[in-house]
Amino acid sequence: MNWGMISALAAVVSLVVSAIALYVAFSGTKTTNLIAIEALTTARQANEISLGLVREPSILEFAFSDASKFTFDFTDPTILKEELKTIITVKNTGKKAIDAVSLEIIGINGLTQLLSNPTMEFRSLPAHPARLDFREALQPQALAHIDIRKYLLVYLEKLRSQLPDRTGIYSTVVNVVLSPKATNEPIPSPAGISVTKNDTRLITIKFSPAVLDSVEAKAVLQSNDIAHRVYGN
Secondary structure, three states: OOOHHHHHHHHHHHHHHHHHHHHHHHHHHHHHHHHHHHHHHHHHHHHHHOOOOOOOOOOOEEEEHHHHHHEEOOOHHHHHHOOOOOOEEEEEEEOEEEEEEEEEEEEEEEEEEEOOOOOOOOOOOOOEEEEEEEEEEEEEOOOOEEEOOOHHHHHHHHHHHOOOOOOOOOOEEEEEEEEEOOOOOOOOOOOOOOOOOOOEEEEEEEEEEEHOHHHHHHHHHHHOOEEEEEEEE
């Protein structure tokens, strides 16, 4: 290899090393800037709260992320007999006591199917808004189990009119969104995506429409009480 080729190769290697160094420097600067912006935003929000310009948000989140805790089987009515077996668990991760929660149960297009005919499509899926007043305030870092049987059954009742096979087995997925109400606030209010992304979960329900006509389902639907249990921190 002559000196001309060696010089050319060295120049190429030098150029590549310089490009890599430039990229690393740029990435590091970008990351540092993003961290600085986030810190500034957090500090500004804290300052606005301390000055009373904005309210301290109440934050209620789902306590778990394991998908198995958000999958329910309503194909057998006997599952509906016991309280606090079909539950979601929520946690007050904010700084304000919470005395109520609004839940929005929303059907998702494309995620409802008759298991014996998965190609069948269902459109214009319903939604079900509900509100639960806690028997005792949920203090910061405290947990609560909420019996969700009635909320899901009401949603399935709304969905039933679209289901052609009343004895078949279906699967549906709904999005459940939490909006807490602090003890000193007049109405529930979501914390917002800048504060939390854990106030919404997808719930999968395997069910038969025939279950809705069972004695067990009717008893749950006719009850005015939603079983729940608050645990202190």
